[in-house]
Amino acid sequence: xxxxxxxxxxxxxxxxxxxxxxxxxxxxxxxxxxxxxxxxxxxxxxxxxxxxxxxxxxxxxxxxxxxxxxxxxxxxxxxxxxxxxxxxxxxxxxxxxxxxxxxxxxxxxxxxxxxxxxxxxxxxxxxxxxxxxxxxxxxxxxxxxxxxxxxxxxxxxxxxxxxxxxxxxxxxxxxxxxxxxxxxxxxxxxxxxxxxxxxxxxxxxxxxxxxxxxxxxxxxxxxxxxxxxxxxxx
Amino acid sequence: xxxxxxxxxxxxxxxxxxxxxxxxxxxxxxxxxxxxxxxxxxxxxxxxxxxxxxxxxxxxxxxxxxxxxxxxxxxxxxxxxxxxxxxxxxxxxxxxxxxxxxxxxxxxxxxxxxxxxxxxxxxxxxxxxxxxxxxxxxxxxxxxxxxxxxxxxxxxxxxxxxxxxxxxxxxxxxxxxxxxxxxxxxxxxxxxxxxxxxxxxxxxxxxxxxxxxxxxxxxxxxxxxxxxxxxxxxxxxxxxxxxxxxxxxxxxxxxxxxxxxxxxxxxxxxxxxxxxxxxxxxxxxxxxxxxxxxxxxxxxxxxxxxxxxxxxxxxxxxxxxxxxxxxxxxxxxxxxxxxxxxxxxxxxxxxxxxxxxxxxxxxxxxxxxxxxxxxxxxxxxxxxxxxxxxxxxxxxxxxxxxxxxxxxxxxxxxxxxxxxxxxxxxxxxxxxxxxxxxxxxxxxxxxxxxxxxxxxxxxxxxx
Numbered sequence: 001x002x003x004x005x006x007x008x009x010x011x012x013x014x015x016x017x018x019x020x021x022x023x024x025x026x027x028x029x030x031x032x033x034x035x036x037x038x039x040x041x042x043x044x045x046x047x048x049x050x051x052x053x054x055x056x057x058x059x060x061x062x063x064x065x066x067x068x069x070x071x072x073x074x075x076x077x078x079x080x081x082x083x084x085x086x087x088x089x090x091x092x093x094x095x096x097x098x099x100x101x102x103x104x105x106x107x108x109x110x111x112x113x114x115x116x117x118x119x120x121x122x123x124x125x126x127x128x129x130x131x132x133x134x135x136x137x138x139x140x141x142x143x144x145x146x147x148x149x150x151x152x153x154x155x156x157x158x159x160x161x162x163x164x165x166x167x168x169x170x171x172x173x174x175x176x177x178x179x180x181x182x183x184x185x186x187x188x189x190x191x192x193x194x195x196x197x198x199x200x201x202x203x204x205x206x207x208x209x210x211x212x213x214x215x216x217x218x219x220x221x222x223x224x225x226x227x228x229x230x231x232x233x234x
Numbered sequence: 235x236x237x238x239x240x241x242x243x244x245x246x247x248x249x250x251x252x253x254x255x256x257x258x259x260x261x262x263x264x265x266x267x268x269x270x271x272x273x274x275x276x277x278x279x280x281x282x283x284x285x286x287x288x289x290x291x292x293x294x295x296x297x298x299x300x301x302x303x304x305x306x307x308x309x310x311x312x313x314x315x316x317x318x319x320x321x322x323x324x325x326x327x328x329x330x331x332x333x334x335x336x337x338x339x340x341x342x343x344x345x346x347x348x349x350x351x352x353x354x355x356x357x358x359x360x361x362x363x364x365x366x367x368x369x370x371x372x373x374x375x376x377x378x379x380x381x382x383x384x385x386x387x388x389x390x391x392x393x394x395x396x397x398x399x400x401x402x403x404x405x406x407x408x409x410x411x412x413x414x415x416x417x418x419x420x421x422x423x424x425x426x427x428x429x430x431x432x433x434x435x436x437x438x439x440x441x442x443x444x445x446x447x448x449x450x451x452x453x454x455x456x457x458x459x460x461x462x463x464x465x466x467x468x469x470x471x472x473x474x475x476x477x478x479x480x481x482x483x484x485x486x487x488x489x490x491x492x493x494x495x496x497x498x499x500x501x502x503x504x505x506x507x508x509x510x511x512x513x514x515x516x517x518x519x520x521x522x523x524x525x526x527x528x529x530x531x532x533x534x535x536x537x538x539x540x541x542x543x544x545x546x547x548x549x550x551x552x553x554x555x556x557x558x559x560x561x562x563x564x565x566x567x568x569x570x571x572x573x574x575x576x577x578x579x580x581x582x583x584x585x586x587x588x589x590x591x592x593x594x595x596x597x598x599x600x601x602x603x604x605x606x607x608x609x610x611x612x613x614x615x616x617x618x619x620x621x622x623x624x625x626x627x628x629x630x631x632x633x634x635x636x637x638x639x640x641x642x643x644x645x646x647x648x649x650x651x652x653x654x655x656x657x658x659x660x661x662x663x664x665x666x667x668x669x670x671x672x673x674x675x676x677x678x679x680x681x682x683x684x685x686x687x688x689x690x691x692x693x694x695x696x697x
Contacts, residue, residue, distance in 0.1 A: 027297065034290035041287060044546055059379045069307030069377050077302065077379075140318035141301040141327065197298035197380055204294060204381040211291035211386060216547045219507025221285040226278060226397060234410045234508065 004176040007184075014101050016184040023191025024199045031203050035210050042213035052205045073135075076127040083121025084153070087114050091160075111164065118161045125154045149186075149193055156182045268355030271398070275358055276336060278397035283337060286506065288390050292333045295387070298380055301327060305374035305384060310622050310647040311367055322374040322384035325364045328357070329391050362400055365391040369630055369644055370503065371588040371623030388628070392504040404633040405500045412496060413511050419464040419496035428495065431467050439475050445697045447475075447482040452523060453489035458556070459520045460490050461497035461540070462531025463665035470665060473532050476688025476695075480562050483697045484570040488529065494519035497536035498665075499543075502589075503629035513543045520553055527554045529561065532663035532686045534587030534627075541595070557590070559663055559687065563599040566606055573607035577694035581610040583657035584687075585648070585671060586621035587664035594619050600663060600687050607694045614651045622647045624662075626670030641677040645670060649678045663687045 007013060039047075059065065066074045088094060092108035099105040129150045132142045159179035162168045168175065190196065197204075223231050283289045305322040306312045312320040319325075335351030365388050372385035395401065408420035417424050423431075432449040439447040450456070458481075466474050481488050494515045501509025520528055528544060530537045537557045545552040565571045582604060590596035597618045604611055616622070625645025630636045648671070652660055660671055660682055671684040 031290070031294055031297075034293065038287040038290050042546060043549065043552075056381065059381070062379070065379075070304050073302070074304065135303065137306050137312075137318045137321050137324075138301075138303045141303050141321060141323055143301070146301060194298055194300050197300065200294060200298050201380065204298060207291050207294045208381060208383045208386060211287055212383075212542070213287065213546050214506050214509070214543070215285070215287055216510065216549075218285040218287070219505065219510050222278075222281045222397060223507050225281040225285065234406065234414055 002173045002176070004173060004180045007177070008097055008180050009100060013097075013180070013184055016187040017101065020187040020190055024196065027191055027196050028199050028203070031200060031207070035203065035207050038215075039210050039213070041215040041218075042210075043216060044213040047206070047209060049206075052209060056202055056205050072127065073131050076124040076131070079120050079124035080128060083117050083124065083157075087117050087121060087157075090114065115161065115164070118157055122154065122157050122161065125150060125157065129154065145193060149195065152182055152186055156186060271355050271358055272353050274398040275394060276353060279332075279394045280337065282390070282394055282397065289337075291386070292330060293338065295326070295382055296330045296334050296338060299323065299327065299330060299382055300380060302379070304377050304379065305382075308374045308377040310371075310373075310625065311369070311644050314643045314646045319360075319364060320367060322368070323378075323382070325361075325368060325391070326382060326384050326387040328361055328364070329387055332357070358395075358398075358400075361391055362395060365395065366402065366628075366630070366636075367639070367644075368628060369588075369623045369625060370628035372592050373588070373620070373623065376592075376620060389502075389504070393506055396505045401504055402629065402633050404635075405504060405629050408498075408632065409500050409508050409512075412498070413508070413515070418494055418515070420498045420500070421464045421468060421496075423464060423467055425492055428467060432490070435471060435475055435478070438471070439479065442475070442692075443479060443695075443697055445479075445482065447478050447697075449474075449478055450489045452492045453487070455524045456487045456489040457526050458486065458488040458529035458561075459523055459525035459527075460488055460529045460531065460558075461495065461516060461536065463498050463533035463536055464496035465498070465665050466531060466533075470532070470668070470686060470689075472689035472692055473686035474688075476686065476690075476692035477531060477558055479692055479695050479697065480558075480565060480571055480688065483572075483695060484565045486561075486565075489523055489525065491519040491523055493522065497530050497533055497540065499536055499539040500629055500632070502535050502539040502543075509539060509543060510547050513539065513547050516540060517544060517548065517553060525553070527556055529556050529558055531558050532665065532688060534589035534664035534667060537587075537596070538589035538593075557596055557599075559590075559596055559599045559603065562688070562691065563603050566603060572696040573691065573694040574696055575607045575609065575694075578608050578659075578690050579610070580658035581612055581656060582608045582659045582661055582690070583612050583614055583652065583655040584617070585614065585624060585652075585660055585662035585667055586617055586619075587662060587667050588621065588623050588627050590663070591619055591621055596663075600661070603687060603691065604661060608690065612655045612657055614655055622651060624648050624664075624667040624670040625674065626666055631666045631670045637673065640670060641674065645674045645677075649674045649680065652682055653678070653680055657682060659690070660684045661687050661690055 062078060066078060090109040091114055095105055095108045129147070132138045132146060156179060159175050159182065162170060163172055163175045163179060301323050303321055303323060309320065309322055331351040332353050336353060368388045370385045370388050372383065375383045375385060411417060411422045412420045415422065429451065432451065436448060439445065462474060462477070499509060499512040501512050516528060528540055530540050541555045541557070544555050566573070584600055584604060586597065614621070623644065625640050625648050630640055630644065662668055662671060662684070663686055668684055668686065675682050675684055
């Protein structure tokens with residue numbers, strides 16, 4: 001049995017998946033708890049949930065927003081996200097792997113469809129990476145993990161795509177080993193990286209709303225902590 | 235001019251001048267030694283995290299920010315300078331990195347991904363400059379796919395700096411007079427001078443409209459207690475007369491409080507302690523006179539701070555806060571005031587104050603007010619919740635040392651917007667916006683008059 005098959009079916013692979021799921025669950029629970037505690041300290045109880053939900057949903061289906069600013073980058077980002085969200089869970093091999101580990105399965109998409117989506121994802125990812133390198137503002141903003149994460153995702157998609165092609169010039173087993181290792185690595189680190197936005201996204205606008213509700217007396221308490229009970233002059 | 239602007243901004247010459255002007259020494263003395271400044275900042279940050287509601291948000295933002303830079307496309311400061319440091323996300327990342335490095339549970343591990351996490355005196359200088367180059371208009375927030383509010387981060391950054399002893403002199407002096415001075419207002423107008431002024435306005439109105447319109451002071455039990463930007467009493471007579479005439483014509487019971495009459499709340503720009511103290515003065519005066527509601531005049535940040543923070547800081551039964559624009563539109567709809575549709579033949583455009591329009595709160599009302607009697611109304615593009623800042627937001631307009639920056643950088647887009655409308659009049663319901671727009675009009679030599687919405691209402695109202 002090739003090493004990559006052994007690795008894919010190993011407890012290590014399951015561990016990476018569990019780390020991914022439990023790590024993200026921890027972040028959601030932690031964020032909700034912290035937000036609840038913050039809201040409790042304020043006097044505001046009414047939250048415009050519908051408005052916040054609409055604003056969040058509007059960016060999940062950003063049809064009118066794509067061309068409003070940085071059209072190329074926005075389109076690439078949208079395609080990149082779409083590709084990841086469709087190809088990863090609906091690839092036949094991934095469905096099989098998940099069934100082997102956890103006994104759950106769902107229908108897979110046809111390979112030609114996934115191949116096209118993968119190519120689009122790769123093109124979009126490459127565009128995003130190049131934008132970070134060549135756009136002056138983006139380069140200034142970017143840090144090392146921004147580049148590494150993008151490169152890791154591109155590596156996973158590239159190795160996965162090539163391994164499914166008859167014309168693939170690279171040894172199949174080596175390519176799959178790279179695919180499995182990089183995939184496991186990504187799953188394991190996602191909860192500790194900015195990709196955590198995949199589950200925290202719905203909480204951001206709500207959190208921002210809560211944070212604008214300053215707790216009564218907090219400013220005074222800050223002053224007393226810094227300057228004693230006498231406070232300070234303005 | 236654009237070329238020289240970019241050059242000067244990239245070399246940070248102007249920024250350095252602005253920065254120097256912003257440094258404010260506390261009476262106790264801001265530590266001169268760089269290490270002490272760092273320590274003062276971190277101590278203030280820690281206290282704010284302990285008592286404020288910012289920690290969970292910084293955690294949330296630190297976990298998700300992707301630094302895509304899309305926010306840059308929305309920022310008029312970045313559009314004017316092309317300076318990467320003016321990208322809103324750059325500013326936010328500065329503070330998030332410091333938070334991660336010094337205060338997040340991940341500590342050192344989290345800081346491995348942070349470029350500039352270690353706080354230094356130079357980092358503080360950079361934050362002073364960048365947080366005060368931002369006009370806190372929050373337009374960038376509309377373009378952040380993840381929903382990060384860079385305006386809130388600017389507010390927090392300024393708050394930490396102020397508790398570490400660094401805040402603009404112009405704001406400090408005004409707030410000190412408002413909360414600790416004899417006159418209890420930011421323009422230092424003594425009560426006798428205010429009363430003289432009100433008498434003068436009443437005489438003016440009698441002459442202008444032939445009606446005995448009064449500015450009631452200390453009328454107990456009125457429906458509304460009125461808080462305009464206090465500077466309006468000195469500089470915006472037509473706006474105030476417009477407000478008074480509307481209330482008079484509709485038979486509204488209202489009053490001005492003699493012990494506190496200033497709607498301005500600079501705390502919204504830089505310090506939560508100040509913000510809450512001003513709100514409590516407002517509410518205290520309303521309670522003293524047993525007013526049923528708080529009516530805020532034509533002032534963007536005063537309207538937003540009262541609307542938002544009177545309920546937020548009130549334990550129970552918060553007094554309702556109404557913008558004078560909301561009230562006037564209600565009165566027009568109810569046909570309680572009549573406006574002459576021939577009174578304003580000029581072409582009029584409307585500038586949305588960010589603090590009113592960004593949340594969608596006051597967008598339609600002023601347009602409907604103006605639409606009810608102005609024949610030739612033209613919109614700026616973009617407008618409403620997506621409007622561009624006048625360039626003087628976040629308190630910058632109150633700081634004379636920022637004049638060149640406001641003209642050449644932060645207000646440049648707005649000047650161009652106004653020019654494109656071809657309007658004769660720009661109406662805007664905000665004292666700060668009006669001051670900034672008048673300076674822009676003069677600087678760019680635009681053939682436009684800048685007025686308040688109620689200045690035009692005053693011209694058109696029939697009593």
